[in-house]
Amino acid sequence: MIKVEVAYALPNEQKIIALQVAEGSSAYEAVVQSRIAEIFPQIDIENDPMGIFAKAIADPKSYILKAGQRVEIYRPLIADPKEIRARRAAKAKAKAEREASS
Template sequence: MTVEVAYARADLQVVQAVRVVRGASVREAIRCSGLLGRFPEIDLAEYRVGVFGRLRDLDAPLAPGERVEIYRSLRIDPKEARRRRAAARAAHPRDG
């Protein structure tokens, strides 16, 4: 069966089609994709993974046509990012 494995960085997005045996796990699809070799920063012990935007366990079985997504860790907490943007807007209000 064919599935896709997706990984994105700020500068690059990759979606790799992979042929795996029926019932292959998320982990097996990622390994078969070759992305672990291309992107050594991917740490499956730390990064989360999902299928079509929903978190999945690495041992979860896949169905044909599914897209595995490798999620990078957040660089900053979303609430903190919003606080910083609000503070920047308050410090530099737009004229007009």
């Protein structure tokens, strides 16, 4: 048995579940065993992206965990970060132009 963690975070709440899994267990199997989807029913363990310490893993069902690793379940992005930065920059530019013309 090896010790791993499964983590999920919302903007206002997070949960990290420590558990023991059999050696050779996959990231997906650890998520199932953690029962975290019972705490956060919005988790879709079949489709939500997962990673290990902020590095995405392509196939959680075949990624074999090592002792001490943390499986993270990622939420879908609500907005594209590049688009948000572009909007923020455009707003700052417009404000600067208004202040310069006053």
